[in-house]
Amino acid sequence: MTSGSAAYERRSAAPVIAPVRPRKLAKVPFVELAEGRLQGVVSSGSDVERVYVSSITAGDHGLSCNTNNNRPCGGLSGGTRACNHLRALADAAVAQYGLDRVARYLKVTVPDGSDDLWSGLHTTTAPNRAAEVFAGFLRHLAYLEVPSTTEPLPDLHWFPAAGAVS
Numbered sequence: 001m002t003s004g005s006a007a008y009e010r011r012s013a014a015p016v017i018a019p020v021r022p023r024k025l026a027k028v029p030f031v032e033l034a035e036g037r038l039q040g041v042v043s044s045g046s047d048v049e050r051v052y053v054s055s056i057t058a059g060d061h062g063l064s065c066n067t068n069n070n071r072p073c074g075g076l077s078g079g080t081r082a083c084n085h086l087r088a089l090a091d092a093a094v095a096q097y098g099l100d101r102v103a104r105y106l107k108v109t110v111p112d113g114s115d116d117l118w119s120g121l122h123t124t125t126a127p128n129r130a131a132e133v134f135a136g137f138l139r140h141l142a143y144l145e146v147p148s149t150t151e152p153l154p155d156l157h158w159f160p161a162a163g164a165v166s
């Protein structure tokens with residue numbers, strides 16, 4: 001095929017949706033509702049080289065959190081009590097998509113008057129999906145590097161290798 005089709009695929013692969021409200025890209029550089037999960041990448045609070053890959057499955061609310069080196073998260077107690085990374089991920093998703101959309105996707109019934117996604121989650125343990133989610137994150141970064149814009153790319157500030165952090 002021609003090179004034109006490759007460019008088209010790249011454009012269509014990662015739709016950019018304006019966030020409902022600003023969110024902290026440094027804390028959660030990547031969040032998406034995809035493949036039946038809320039999933040994303042959360043920075044470690046203490047180590048800039050480490051990120052956590054966290055996900056919550058739609059329907060059964062299975063929690064998963066592992067480092068990018070595929071080690072289990074120590075904060076995910078018993079596999080059913082959310083660690084700080086999962087909470088940060090959920091916060092970022094609500095900021096990005098709005099509570100209603102996230103709740104609908106995960107099949108969560110948030111009690112009337114509540115704006116806390118967790119109050120409607122009945123969590124369980126999910127299989128480790130860190131490898132596929134992290135691969136999606138890397139594709140997302142590759143998409144951002146497409147030189148079709150002169151605008152700043154705030155997501156890349158998270159990566160020390162991008163030169164944003166000295």
Ligand SMILES: [Zn+2]
Nearest residue numbers: 065073083085
């Ligand atoms: Zn965690």
